[in-house]
Amino acid sequence: MRALTPALALETAAPATGAVAPAFVWALARDMRIAFRSRAELGVQVLFYVIVVTLFPLSTAPERGLLAALGPGVLWVAALLASLLSLPRLFAADFADGTLEQMALSPWSLPAIVSGKIAAHWLTSGVPVVVLAPLLGMQYALDASALSTLTLGLLLGTPILSLLGAIGAALTLGLRGGGALLALLVLPLTVPVLIFGAGAVDAVRAGLGAGANFSLLAAGLLIALVGAPLAAAAAVRIALD
């Protein structure tokens, strides 16, 4: 049985027009509940990430130096691919059964609801990436400092990937060629994240310290936190009209 629609939820909760916190929490909890109903699907997406990362050293069998040089880039690209893989389900199911329209029509702030969904997406696809990165990074002969820099970078960067990806997912709602088109739209937007994330590890290895890279990632995260839900909500309304 599907979780409460906003219409039903509003009857039970005190209606707060434009309220942010209850909308966010509601959307987050709902999406997490729905995601955990299909745990297998979540597992498959995590497995995809593991396989992609493991495939490189397995199939190319390069020497250690080259592996270590490639490692951060490969892990970041794989994180992006894992995010892209799970983005369509951010809005698609709700769009198909009309729940998304209900969300848009409700007095709750749509950007807040969208933020909750994005948070759920990050928790189910971004966090596993961050948690597994140190383990998988060891295949690339990365030392402890490189691994920790990589993981911290992914911790800052994967939410940005979810936030920017949500804009793409909202824009391509219900369109044919969805997945590939989504990737085409999201890719140019997320390039700076990959550059700074992978660059942080390179900086640490060069002895320069990753402080500046992390500051920029953090700044990007703040900008995305504010801007992306607004843009994604606008895109959702455009798709619904």
Add this chain to the structure above:
Amino acid sequence: MSEFFSMGGHAYYVWMSYGLTAIALAVEVAMLLARHRRVLREARIAEPDVSITTRSALDPGSLA
């Protein structure tokens, strides 16, 4: 004159650049003209509809 064409030994790079650009521009112009002709042809076939200024994009009877 041959100096002009050889471009100090860099003939390939210079003339490929200028040549490909010229071709790209020519292709764009040709496509523009073809699109204009096609669009005029299709528009001639369409019946004029006096209500078009009030038509909304959601109109199921839209020609588009």
Add this chain to the structure above:
Amino acid sequence: MALNLFRYASPASFYPAAQRMARWFAVAAAVFAVAGLWVGLIKAPTDATQGDSYRIIFIHVPAAWMSMFIYLVMALWSALALGYNTRLSSMMAQALAPTGALMTFVALVTGAFWGRPTWGTYWAWDARMTSELILLFLYFGVIALRNAIDDPRRADRACAVLTIVGAVNIPIIYFSVKWWNTLHQGATISMTAAPKMASIMLTGLVLMSLAAWAYSIAAALARVTSVIIERERGALWLSQLPEMRRSVAA
């Protein structure tokens, strides 16, 4: 006397103006191009360091400038479209995208051909070229999104949102790549090294830039006339146009 610009917000009024302006700008582009090519290919002397391959600059730089400028103008029209909800603003954004993509492509290709004799490689992941490549993907994304959406209203607004999000991203991309390359100074090749230019070369560059600018305007206006006819098909004013009365020649 206040110039009533909003009169031109109607596709019907804008159409004849666009046609006229397109022709004028096309002529201007041809004139500037001939002058610029004459200066760039013939009058300007051979460069001391780079030899004659530097002449690619007369295409590469104007194309790169236009690629960025067109995107900004596209973003401006997109903002107007979202703000004022005018069809024509979206049509202008729609008409600009292919020309912008072409300019970006030309900038990338000529950059590669310039890089090979000068720095020994067709491609280097430096700030400018990488940003140009990402810009090309942004253009492709906008064009692909427009083609994927059937409903013109949804397409207009979705492309407007995407264009604006991309516009915010362009300076970020440029600075992030530039900064990334500064960290790896030894490994990358800088294509931004532009020594002080002889004034004759500068003249050539200015002329070619004017040519590129005039060409882009002419192409966009010509394309918008096609877009207007496509999207206003069936309108009464359209059926009364002189070119509609002519018998089908094509």
